[in-house]
Amino acid sequence: MLRFTLHALIAVILTLLTQIGGIAYLLALAAARAIGTRRFPARLALFLLCYAGASFAAGLAAPMFGRVPLSCLSGAADRLVVRSPIYCALNRNYVTPEVRNLAKALAAHMDQQFPGTITVALDANFPFMNGFPLLPHLSHTDGRKLDFAYYYKDADGNFLNGVTRSPIGYFAFEEPAAGDELPCAGRNDWLTTRWDFDALQPLFPAYAIEKQRMSAAIAWLTTEGVSRFRLEKIFIEPHLKNALGMTDAHVRFQGCRAARHDDHLHIQVE
Structure with a gap:
């Protein structure tokens, strides 16, 4: 019974992490x-072989379910890249064809x-099943x-091309300054993914947002992205929206229970 429970737990964890890892694990068993x-x-x-085979099959089958992968294999001429192969290894790189076209068009514009x-x-979606x-x-x-990751510059103002503060592109937050808008100040929600990871922040390099490129990207998304690709909304923290001078209604705050977006x-598209 204990062994069965352990196998079931591993299958559930792999399913939550990769969507198809649980099936691959059971096949390997x-x-x-x-x-x-x-x-x-x-x-x-055996598990790695089954998982690799299942991931390959997912890439072939996903278009039948309305999703396509963003490639983690990029060359010197590619202007849209996935931050880390881990996103593809975990099958977190799938989007609708329209979102992929939007991402490519944004990269071409930039x-x-x-x-x-x-x-x-960065993170996209799993290959199958709405609601998963x-x-x-x-x-x-x-x-x-x-x-998408932010565009960054170093302390001397030099643009850092394709570089992120965090190895995976997440959790290196742009902390608000004194007097900035703080919509979640004073809240103590227990059911939330709005984690601050204070202990991690000193570990990240002190890069700053490259505002010219960030503003240009958001401006394109709220114009061409809306008209050509039916972009519905952009999430970013209010203090960054204000710092970048964004006033378009498509640029919104995600709420206090969702993860930080600084x-x-x-x-997201319609």
């Missing part, structure tokens, strides 16, 4: 039993306006959402 092996290295190899600029994509949660995000459940830009 069945294969290990069929060939009569109990050795951990052999079982691990490259045209600021030659050589790389636009960095992409933890810890609350809304990445239907292929219509995508996160480390990345969230977009």
